[in-house]
Amino acid sequence: MDSGPHGKAAKLTIRPICVGRLLEMPQPAITYMSGWGRVHTGAMIMFVIEGGDSPVVVDTGTLDPEWTRKHHGYKLERAPEEEAERALRRAGIDPGDVGTVINTHLHWDHCSNNSMFGNATFYIQSREVTYAASPLPIHRAAFEKKRGIQPPWLAVWDRIETVDGDCEIAPGLSVVSLPGHTPGSQGVLVDTGSARYLLAGDCIDTYENWEGNDSTPHIPSGSHTDLFEYYRSFEKIERLGCEVIPSHDLAVVERGEFS
Ligand SMILES: [Zn+2]
16 A cells, blocks of 8 residues: 555545346345345445555456356346446556455356456465365356356466465455355455445345344355354454445445445
């Protein structure tokens, strides 16, 4: 992060860049065992953090609606200007200027545009890379571990820096291990100078997950690899005491900026 003329750290800002919406998702796919009969619209989001030496991107979104339907069975609604590179450039970011990309985990909807960032180093938990290479059958589609295609994270293999646990990436910017949704899920803790935020990845898909209900203080995502780890991650987030930014909530896109 840049220091100002008087040695004062520059302020960081977080902007969500929407690259489409998944329509008609069954609600229990988002809030485990909750919301039967409801459907959900999930925002697909790349987050850009500015104010440091170069822009940082957290998660890189999805490919086109055809790919999404063919390989994942979901209907992706995407305006032409929401195509990932166009959306980024419209927000004033040149992908070539991005020096750091953090993938919260390696599910397809969080890393499909990794190859767009030709000069970036990618920070991913080592447990996640291991699991993505050999997931359980029920999780193979989510990691695009399928015959005939390559998972998108492999395209940047030579620039992946694996991380084990909690780690500072740059001043004001750290990754924190939050396993449960996947073995190597991580969040990104951002100290903007006036507030502390957690980009929670799919540990917290939506505000409804974080707010919980009568039977659980927080609701896990419908997809998970270990619910015991998941609840420990919830407790860790409580201890962090920062404002949580969910990964797939339309309200995050509507807010537009976190600073
Ligand atoms: Zn996920």
